Amino acid sequence: MKKRGRGVASMWYGIGNTGLPNPAAAFIEVLSDTSVNLMVGCADIGQGSTTAMAQIAAEELGLDYEDIHVTSADTMVTPEGGATSASRQTLISGNATKLAARQAKGTLAEVASGFLNVPEEDLIFRNREIYSCKDNSVRMTYKELMAEMKKHGRLAVGAGAYNPKTTYLDPQTMAGIPYEVYSYATTIAEVEVDTETGEVEVLKVVSAHDVGRSINDVMVEGQIEGGVVMGEGFAVFEKVEYSNGVIKNPIFSKYLIPTAMDAPDIYSVVVECEGECGAYGAKGVGEPALIPSIPAIAAAVEDAIGVHFTSLPITPTDVLRELDKQKER
Amino acid sequence: MEKIRVSFNLNNEDVTIETFPNKRVVDMLREDFGCTSVKEGCGEGECGACTVIRNGEPVTSCTMLAGQVAGDRIVTLEGLSKNGELDILQKTFMEAGAVQCGFCTPGMILSAKALLMKNPHPTREEIRRALSGNLCRCTGYTKIIKAVEMAIEE
Amino acid sequence: MSDRDFTVIGQSVIRKEALSKVLGEAKFAADYKFDGMLYGGVFRSTVPHAAIKRFDASKALALPGVACVLTAKDIPGKNKTGIIIKDEPCLVDDKVRRVGDAIALVAADTPERVHEALDLMEIEYDLLEPIFTIERALEEDSPKIHGTTNIHAKKHLECGDVDAAFAKCDVIVENTYSTQMLSHMFIEPDAGVATYKDKIITVYASTQNPHYDRSDVAGVLGLPSNRVRIVQVTTGGGFGGKLDISVQCHIALLAYHIGKPVKMVRSRTESTIVSAKRHPMTMRAKTGATKDGKIQAVEVFMTGDTGAYASYGPAVITRAVVHCMGPYEVPNVRVDAVFVYTNNPMSGAMRGFGVPQAAYCHEGQMNAIAKELKMDPIELRLLNAHRIGTTIATGQVLTDSVGFKETLLAAAAKAKEVM
Numbered sequence: 023m024k025k026r027g028r029g030v031a032s033m034w035y036g037i038g039n040t041g042l043p044n045p046a047a048a049f050i051e052v053l054s055d056t057s058v059n060l061m062v063g064c065a066d067i068g069q070g071s072t073t074a075m076a077q078i079a080a081e082e083l084g085l086d087y088e089d090i091h092v093t094s095a096d097t098m099v100t101p102e103g104g105a106t107s108a109s110r111q112t113l114i115s116g117n118a119t120k121l122a123a124r125q126a127k128g129t130l131a132e133v134a135s136g137f138l139n140v141p142e143e144d145l146i147f148r149n150r151e152i153y154s155c156k157d158n159s160v161r162m163t164y165k166e167l168m169a170e171m172k173k174h175g176r177l178a179v180g181a182g183a184y185n186p187k188t189t190y191l192d193p194q195t196m197a198g199i200p201y202e203v204y205s206y207a208t209t210i211a212e213v214e215v216d217t218e219t220g221e222v223e224v225l226k227v228v229s230a231h232d233v234g235r236s237i238n239d240v241m242v243e244g245q246i247e248g249g250v251v252m253g254e255g256f257a258v259f260e261k262v263e264y265s266n267g268v269i270k271n272p273i274f275s276k277y278l279i280p281t282a283m284d285a286p287d288i289y290s291v292v293v294e295c296e297g298e299c300g301a302y303g304a305k306g307v308g309e310p311a312l313i314p315s316i317p318a319i320a321a322a323v324e325d326a327i328g329v330h331f332t333s334l335p336i337t338p339t340d341v342l343r344e345l346d347k348q349k350e351r
Numbered sequence: 352m353e354k355i356r357v358s359f360n361l362n363n364e365d366v367t368i369e370t371f372p373n374k375r376v377v378d379m380l381r382e383d384f385g386c387t388s389v390k391e392g393c394g395e396g397e398c399g400a401c402t403v404i405r406n407g408e409p410v411t412s413c414t415m416l417a418g419q420v421a422g423d424r425i426v427t428l429e430g431l432s433k434n435g436e437l438d439i440l441q442k443t444f445m446e447a448g449a450v451q452c453g454f455c456t457p458g459m460i461l462s463a464k465a466l467l468m469k470n471p472h473p474t475r476e477e478i479r480r481a482l483s484g485n486l487c488r489c490t491g492y493t494k495i496i497k498a499v500e501m502a503i504e505e
Numbered sequence: 506m507s508d509r510d511f512t513v514i515g516q517s518v519i520r521k522e523a524l525s526k527v528l529g530e531a532k533f534a535a536d537y538k539f540d541g542m543l544y545g546g547v548f549r550s551t552v553p554h555a556a557i558k559r560f561d562a563s564k565a566l567a568l569p570g571v572a573c574v575l576t577a578k579d580i581p582g583k584n585k586t587g588i589i590i591k592d593e594p595c596l597v598d599d600k601v602r603r604v605g606d607a608i609a610l611v612a613a614d615t616p617e618r619v620h621e622a623l624d625l626m627e628i629e630y631d632l633l634e635p636i637f638t639i640e641r642a643l644e645e646d647s648p649k650i651h652g653t654t655n656i657h658a659k660k661h662l663e664c665g666d667v668d669a670a671f672a673k674c675d676v677i678v679e680n681t682y683s684t685q686m687l688s689h690m691f692i693e694p695d696a697g698v699a700t701y702k703d704k705i706i707t708v709y710a711s712t713q714n715p716h717y718d719r720s721d722v723a724g725v726l727g728l729p730s731n732r733v734r735i736v737q738v739t740t741g742g743g744f745g746g747k748l749d750i751s752v753q754c755h756i757a758l759l760a761y762h763i764g765k766p767v768k769m770v771r772s773r774t775e776s777t778i779v780s781a782k783r784h785p786m787t788m789r790a791k792t793g794a795t796k797d798g799k800i801q802a803v804e805v806f807m808t809g810d811t812g813a814y815a816s817y818g819p820a821v822i823t824r825a826v827v828h829c830m831g832p833y834e835v836p837n838v839r840v841d842a843v844f845v846y847t848n849n850p851m852s853g854a855m856r857g858f859g860v861p862q863a864a865y866c867h868e869g870q871m872n873a874i875a876k877e878l879k880m881d882p883i884e885l886r887l888l889n890a891h892r893i894g895t896t897i898a899t900g901q902v903l904t905d906s907v908g909f910k911e912t913l914l915a916a917a918a919k920a921k922e923v924m
Binding site for chain 1: 553683686687714715734740856858868869871883886907909
């Protein structure tokens with residue numbers, strides 16, 4: 023017989039290292055043809071930080087995404103980026119990038135202000151143009167601005183560094199400020215348990231994530247979908263088998279990870295509860311993407327067959343053992 | 352060990368190579384032909400990163416020896432775009448956001464290509480089955496499946 | 506200018522490197538080639554805990570094509586690495602602490618020759634008692650893996666009056682949760698190439714942590730940091746498993762000694778055995794609520810096996826402790842945690858740093874409370890959810906960007922639509 027169940031679970035996740043300074047920095051230069059070199063320490067391991075940094079720099083400078091070239095994670099070229107871990111890079115390297123861009127923009131604004139005869143604070147940089155917020159007919163193109171910069175011998179360079187506002191935790195009680203900000207998420211999973219084979223099939227997963235601000239929806243969804251499927255592996259089949267210190271299943275034929283056949287239908291919901299601390303309010307999603315799917319799947323199995331499993335993974339053997347126990351009762 | 356002479360068609364070009372008979376196809380393609388899109392993730396035919404299309408079928412090149420491809424038509428990702436024009440799957444993989452770290456991408460695109468060559472209108476279930484030999488740890492497969500569906504539509 | 510009115514933020518632009526990846530042109534570490542490049546390999550321990558009695562690489566060195574074999578005594582700088590605690594040798598000096606510890610390095614002209622050379626190396630061990638359980642690790646008479654205690658880290662978090670709060674609860678749920686050791690299984694095994702030119706060591710590596718890599722490579726070679734260049738090349742996934750040093754120090758050391766580029770690509774097996782794993786953890790949890798559904802107290806005792814080296818263990822334990830009551834207003838919390846060293850595989854960072862384990866515990870408890878009180882699990886969560894103004898167990902007041910309730914409502918609405 024096949025039994026269906028549904029389960030809900032939530033999580034919170036502090037962005038950045040716990041109760042420790044963990045800064046990152048960025049360098050930027052707007053070149054005379056309005057193309058931009060952004061040098062950021064942040065390592066892109068496929069999650070898409072290079073793209074996100076380019077988007078942040080483009081927004082701050084009022085240029086296009088295509089205008090930004092990113093050099094990342096080369097220690098002879100880029101400043102400290104810290105680790106790509108703790109879901110920290112969008113918040114921390116993102117803020118560093120924004121600050122670097124803002125510094126370059128300061129020089130640009132000075133020169134634009136003189137040319138347009140508009141106070142710096144009234145200038146808007148947007149869509150490769152600079153104009154007055156009071157009268158948008160008073161404007162110049164970025165190309166014109168860079169020509170003006172050249173004339174005055176000015177360079178549009180910037181450096182930015184950001185360290186999240188945390189405190190060290192008290193060694194006795196752990197009191198303090200462990201993280202500047204937290205991401206939140208709620209996942210609802212639907213599973214089908216085969217009571218003959220004990221197999222758990224994850225059918226559908228809804229996962230809603232407060233990321234503060236989504237820099238790039240498709241990439242945020244990509245994180246959520248990948249996290250859900252990794253969570254499925256965590257909840258119902260993955261396990262390193264080891265004895266006497268030896269890993270018995272170090273290869274893919276023995277350590278099974280989910281395939282395209284296993285992946286459930288995933289419905290990502292991006293919630294934007296933006297705040298003050300992130301670049302444009304962005305927090306992080308890399309690890310939150312994974313976390314709630316694990317308990318949600320376990321809860322769905324419980325809903326289906328009435329067993330509160332307290333050990334992972336929930337394998338077919340575990341399911342059949344518990345169903346047998348139920349029969350005995 | 353004596354070298355053997357192997358002739359086959361690689362990405363629409365007839366090639367011949369003198370190589371050791373125990374050389375794996377993945378190594379031959381990467382080292383002797385510079386096809387570094389062919390990735391090695393496991394060496395046991397499980398992860399699919401080294402997938403190439405052999406006579407229209409996706410195969411794992413880490414479990415084949417050089418002599419086995421004599422007379423075959425082999426396609427790697429290098430051979431998919433023609434005269435700078437991307438294959439439709441290369442376009443939809445980009446547009447759908449099906450690429451994250453990119454290590455599984457070459458094999459994934461080739462498995463999808465082999466499917467669409469045989470079956471231009473597969474169902475979602477058929478797509479899942481065709482890609483089930485290609486492991487991806489980043490994407491959760493969702494956008495990869497979407498990319499294949501987008502390619503079907505075009 | 507309105508902050509909401511963006512031109513680039515929020516746009517699903519195509520990622521910068523997508524084209525090079527769909528063309529197969531993106532260069533991962535194993536795709537790099539340099540003139541005169543040699544291949545490197547590592548001779549590793551097959552026992553979990555031992556002193557090295559004899560190591561003999563003379564047969565390997567006699568093999569034509571072998572450029573060098575290096576051991577701990579060839580390290581010009583400090584033979585210690587590690588992101589938080591420098592407790593892992595680059596090459597074993599005093600003793601072996603796990604299966605897979607690096608004992609010697611070899612560089613040769615082909616990958617085949619590297620394997621041949623590794624097969625010719627001879628070793629004899631003086632076996633030491635291995636420790637495979639947390640219980641044995643904590644016993645007074647157990648052998649010590651590092652220093653004088655096997656306790657790697659101990660944490661205590663306390664706020665409110667937990668005992669008094671439990672006494673007033675209408676419902677209390679107690680469970681012990683355990684989670685397994687997991688492997689990241691990034692699809693690209695660890696790899697890198699090092700060159701030594703003009704007195705600069707350059708390491709092209711698959712890594713999540715280039716600036717940390719620089720400090721450990723510089724430390725091992727005894728060079729100033731500005732003579733070490735780490736270039737993170739296209740990296741085939743990490744999930745925390747590429748935060749620790751993998752091949753970086755080894756290839757740098759080989760390139761430094763022989764003055765030629767050296768490449769190292771781990772096999773899947775070597776990659777899985779050597780890279781850090783997810784901490785297996787046990788969490789004994791007690792959660793109490795009043796009948797209106799307000800959570801009053803949480804008590805958790807957790808243990809974790811960090812294996813032979815610290816890796817990210819200190820980060821995992823701290824994060825797990827801070828998060829283990831979940832995103833709920835809980836006025837009374839007591840958490841105790843102990844992580845120990847054993848001779849098991851090294852545990853470290855894996856996507857979530859202990860929070861996935863902790864979430865399995867706190868969400869299992871929340872659902873159990875909901876069941877006891879016959880409350881809807883989403884209602885229970887809404888009732889206790891973090892909001893602006895919440896004081897968390899560490900005393901921090903949440904003042905910014907707390908969207909938990911929104912995720913509960915959004916998930917519920919979406920589930921109604923699609924399930």
